[in-house]
Amino acid sequence: MSVPAVATGRERQQSPLERYVNILGPVAMIVAIGVVMAIFEPRFFRVTNIRIILQDAAIYMVLGMAMTIVITGAGIDLSIGSIAALSAIVMAIFIKDLNVAVYLALIAALGVGVLCGLVNGLIITVLRVPDLITTLSTDLMFRGLALVMAAGAVLQRFPEPIPMIGRGRILNDAIPVPIIIGVVVLLIGVFIYRYTPLGRYAIAIGGNRESAMLSGINVRRNKVYHYMLMGAAAGLAGIMLTGRLNAVQATVAEGFALHTIAAVVVGGTVLFGGRGTMLGTLVGVVLLSMVTNALVILRLAFFWQLVAAGLIIVMSVAFYSYVERRGKGGSDMT
Amino acid sequence: MVSERAGPALLEMRGISKHFGGLQALNGVDLTLHAGELLAIVGDNGAGKSTLIKILTGVYAASEGAITMDGQPVSIPNRRASIELGIDAVYQNLALVDYLTAPENVYLGNELKRSFLGIPVLDNGAMREKAARLLKDRLGISLGNIDQHAFFLSGGQRQAVAIGRALIQETVRILILDEPTAALGPEETRRMLEVVQRLKGKEMGLIMISHQLEDVFELSDRIMVLRNGRLAGVRRTADTSRQEVLGLIVGSIRDGEAEAGAGSAVAS
Ligand SMILES: Nc1ncnc2c1ncn2[C@@H]1O[C@H](COP(=O)(O)OP(=O)(O)OP(=O)(O)O)[C@@H](O)[C@H]1O
Ligand SMILES: [Mg+2]
Numbered sequence: 397m398s399v400p401a402v403a404t405g406r407e408r409q410q411s412p413l414e415r416y417v418n419i420l421g422p423v424a425m426i427v428a429i430g431v432v433m434a435i436f437e438p439r440f441f442r443v444t445n446i447r448i449i450l451q452d453a454a455i456y457m458v459l460g461m462a463m464t465i466v467i468t469g470a471g472i473d474l475s476i477g478s479i480a481a482l483s484a485i486v487m488a489i490f491i492k493d494l495n496v497a498v499y500l501a502l503i504a505a506l507g508v509g510v511l512c513g514l515v516n517g518l519i520i521t522v523l524r525v526p527d528l529i530t531t532l533s534t535d536l537m538f539r540g541l542a543l544v545m546a547a548g549a550v551l552q553r554f555p556e557p558i559p560m561i562g563r564g565r566i567l568n569d570a571i572p573v574p575i576i577i578g579v580v581v582l583l584i585g586v587f588i589y590r591y592t593p594l595g596r597y598a599i600a601i602g603g604n605r606e607s608a609m610l611s612g613i614n615v616r617r618n619k620v621y622h623y624m625l626m627g628a629a630a631g632l633a634g635i636m637l638t639g640r641l642n643a644v645q646a647t648v649a650e651g652f653a654l655h656t657i658a659a660v661v662v663g664g665t666v667l668f669g670g671r672g673t674m675l676g677t678l679v680g681v682v683l684l685s686m687v688t689n690a691l692v693i694l695r696l697a698f699f700w701q702l703v704a705a706g707l708i709i710v711m712s713v714a715f716y717s718y719v720e721r722r723g724k725g726g727s728d729m730t
Numbered sequence: 731m732v733s734e735r736a737g738p739a740l741l742e743m744r745g746i747s748k749h750f751g752g753l754q755a756l757n758g759v760d761l762t763l764h765a766g767e768l769l770a771i772v773g774d775n776g777a778g779k780s781t782l783i784k785i786l787t788g789v790y791a792a793s794e795g796a797i798t799m800d801g802q803p804v805s806i807p808n809r810r811a812s813i814e815l816g817i818d819a820v821y822q823n824l825a826l827v828d829y830l831t832a833p834e835n836v837y838l839g840n841e842l843k844r845s846f847l848g849i850p851v852l853d854n855g856a857m858r859e860k861a862a863r864l865l866k867d868r869l870g871i872s873l874g875n876i877d878q879h880a881f882f883l884s885g886g887q888r889q890a891v892a893i894g895r896a897l898i899q900e901t902v903r904i905l906i907l908d909e910p911t912a913a914l915g916p917e918e919t920r921r922m923l924e925v926v927q928r929l930k931g932k933e934m935g936l937i938m939i940s941h942q943l944e945d946v947f948e949l950s951d952r953i954m955v956l957r958n959g960r961l962a963g964v965r966r967t968a969d970t971s972r973q974e975v976l977g978l979i980v981g982s983i984r985d986g987e988a989e990a991g992a993g994s995a996v997a998s
Contacts (some may be wrong), residue, residue: 444779451871514786545769582938587851590852591850591851591852591854592852593841593845593852596830596834596841596852599827599829599830600827601829603825603827603828604825604826604828606825607825607826607827607838608827608838608839609809609837610787610789610809610819610821610825611839611840611895612809612810612813612839612840613838613839670827670828670829671829
């Protein structure tokens with residue numbers, strides 16, 4: 397007996413292009429900003445300036461990679477700026493005050509990040525405090541700890557490879573190391589999303605938590621992993637930030653969580669989980685760093701930069717809603 | 731007849747009770763399932779059908795009662811345990827993940843892996859190929875584009891993918907279908923019944939919950955009726971009528987005799 401498959405009901409074919417339609421909005425905005433800047437301020441396209449933009453975007457790419465997974469799994473992490481600060485301060489104190497070998501200090505920075513992520517994950521899954529409330533609270537705790545430990549000091553002049561990680565260049569001084577790190581992290585993100593259970597289960601957990609549980613997926617354990625990965629990424633971002641200025645203070649990376657979440661959402665990852673895209677996050681971080689830079693170059697006051705950033709987020713999300721209403725969707729480009 | 735074969739049944743549930751706080755959802759229910767048969771469970775809304783199968787799949791723990799498979803006592807404390815015993819279910823609410831493809835849904839929680847630089851990674855190619863073959867060969871369903879998200883599939887295709895998800899576990903011995911046609915139109919219902927028909931007659935035991943008595947009479951070997959959490963009666967499909975089953979469902983017929991479990995059918 398053969399049962400022919402006939403298209404009925406809600407079935408529609410999804411064209412390959414439709415999968416990429418979401419990314420077109422932010423890409424179009426990048427082009428538009430490029431055109432505007434070409435007219436008003438050609439200095440924008442100087443190699444040094446492009447490098448500044450991408451170097452900034454690289455740090456957000458590191459954070460955005462993990463945030464894409466956290467958000468896909470229906471989570472959110474508002475504490476990443478503070479985790480970055482705490483990691484950086486611990487590393488700095490290890491090196492400056494305790495004379496710990498620099499490589500151990502680097503590992504400690506990542507370790508602090510993972511530990512903070514573990515704390516977030518356990519509060520969320522064991523104590524069942526919602527993700528938003530948990531990370532809003534731990535943001536205060538981690539920042540407070542960093543402030544206490546640093547005691548107001550600015551720690552500076554670190555040994556290699558910290559400056560190398562934050563602002564070094566390789567290949568005849570052409571390619572900044574942070575950009576390489578950003579690209580490698582992006583590739584790791586694509587790999588996790590497409591080729592590991594961690595990525596696939598994040599989609600399942602965010603998309604249909606009950607179904608994920610019925611499939612035998614350990615939802616809580618996976619959520620904890622998401623936050624630990626996020627913590628590790630924040631630790632790495634803390635190292636990169638320290639190296640960039642070769643100095644660090646406890647107030648570093650304030651506002652990074654919202655900027656990162658904005659970039660991820662602008663890139664097409666759905667804020668409520670279940671659907672995400674790493675390439676979209678790349679586009680999102682580049683777009684936001686471009687906007688910030690363009691406004692600086694145009695000498696707009698910082699407050700206007702905030703207004704513009706807010707506008708971009710609203711416009712992107714409105715664009716996605718429009719695409720959604722048109723019955724398209726499916727941002728699975730990883 | 732299957733229900734009269736010798737030896738221990740594939741599955742026996744005895745005296746199963748379940749309360750949620752003060753609410754008694756199940757009260758001393760017995761269930762027998764043999765390999766190769768389809769047992770239908772019918773009953774009004776809230777009769778306890780879903781609760782009974784959730785106990786079988788480890789979603790809920792029974793408050794009282796015992797379960798044996800092949801005569802051996804088993805305990806099913808969680809979902810994993812039921813999967814390991816070869817019990818799987820396709821749920822009423824079409825539980826697919828919308829933004830995964832059909833093969834990704836079929837293999838969810840059960841992914842095939844291959845080694846990449848010594849690290850085990852998801853073998854998307856193999857899962858795609860095998861899932862497509864399973865859906866086509868065993869369920870007779872072909873999807874236009876295997877790479878599209880489940881969101882874009884029709885109700886019947888989604889249901890087939892959900893069944894495929896249970897079948898991919900080659901160790902599955904008991905497959906439970908909770909209202910497989912509830913969300914489907916007439917055309918898709920007919921096709922889904924054909925899918926279920928295909929599954930029958932293997933070594934597997936099938937349990938189907940349904941409100942559609944036509945479907946039940948077309949497919950089942952035995953019919954078990956639940957009413958207000960109690961077993962209202964069990965009938966061989968060949969020996970009963972819709973009026974009798976309806977009577978048991980609404981309570982106008984009371985089952986005076988001993989419960990017709992395995993082997994109690996009088997004539998055939
Ligand atoms: N998790 C739960 N907590 C409390 N009560 C529950 C729970 N699950 C089911 N019940 C109750 O147990 C009773 C049996 O429910 P169940 O879902 O098993 O019915 P059903 O026979 O599957 O009904 P339907 O035909 O509507 O699917 C109902 O009164 C229901 O409200
Ligand atoms: Mg039910």
